[in-house]
Amino acid sequence: MLKLYFAPRSRAIRVAWLLEEMQLDYELETYALGDPAMRSPEYRADIHPMGRVPVLVDGDVQIMESGAILEYLVTRHGDGRFRPAVGSNAYPAYLQWLHYSEGMLMPQVNSYMVETFFLPPERQSEIHAKRAKKLLGQMLGPIDVALNGKDYLAGDFSAADIMTGSAAISAKGIGIDLSQMPRLAAYVDRLMMRPAYKVAAAL
Numbered sequence: 146m147l148k149l150y151f152a153p154r155s156r157a158i159r160v161a162w163l164l165e166e167m168q169l170d171y172e173l174e175t176y177a178l179g180d181p182a183m184r185s186p187e188y189r190a191d192i193h194p195m196g197r198v199p200v201l202v203d204g205d206v207q208i209m210e211s212g213a214i215l216e217y218l219v220t221r222h223g224d225g226r227f228r229p230a231v232g233s234n235a236y237p238a239y240l241q242w243l244h245y246s247e248g249m250l251m252p253q254v255n256s257y258m259v260e261t262f263f264l265p266p267e268r269q270s271e272i273h274a275k276r277a278k279k280l281l282g283q284m285l286g287p288i289d290v291a292l293n294g295k296d297y298l299a300g301d302f303s304a305a306d307i308m309t310g311s312a313a314i315s316a317k318g319i320g321i322d323l324s325q326m327p328r329l330a331a332y333v334d335r336l337m338m339r340p341a342y343k344v345a346a347a348l
């Protein structure tokens with residue numbers, strides 16, 4: 146049975162979302178974000194060296210990094226679903242959007258969260274928070290453009306939609322105005338309507 150180290154309101158939702166889409170059986174070990182147990186020497190030694198989630202265990206395999214876990218799952222358990230064929234035109238777009246999430250969007254989400262929530266108020270910087278939010282808004286623009294005439298970023302719904310889509314959902318959650326990006330706004334709504342997303346987001 147697959148095991149997912151999970152925390153609500155974290156990137157671990159991406160993995161649970163894909164597992165639900167794939168209808169695979171899995172068990173959760175759930176932590177709260179900030180739980181000291183995730184910072185313990187045992188957790189760092191055995192589960193994640195930085196004390197984070199998600200981590201997936203599949204028999205002898207243990208793997209961290211949400212994007213890598215999604216790619217692992219679709220490649221090893223996907224039976225050709227949730228990832229375009231390697232020789233197809235959609236494949237490069239799939240890789241691009243699979244990585245755009247952690248590469249471009251999440252650093253801004255992280256900075257914004259650090260400057261508005263994680264740091265004690267006296268160390269927070271309004272300037273840094275505003276810059277992160279502005280950059281994040283700009284970095285969402287290419288997704289709106291890519292969605293012209295499409296429901297999903299790389300052919301059928303894929304793991305790339307979970308990665309970049311979940312970052313866009315987070316961006317909406319922190320108050321980015323999507324009204325000037327109507328295709329992205331509709332995409333976010335479309336993703337949030339998926340039954341598998343609803344299950345994962347409520348875990």
Ligand SMILES: N[C@@H](CCC(=O)N[C@@H](CS)C(=O)NCC(=O)O)C(=O)O
Nearest residue numbers: 155156178179180197198199210211
């Ligand atoms: N790039 C990593 C990021 C992992 C990460 O930073 N996870 C956060 C939650 S989204 C975490 O576990 N934080 C633990 C904590 O702050 O207590 C991934 O995509 O999996």
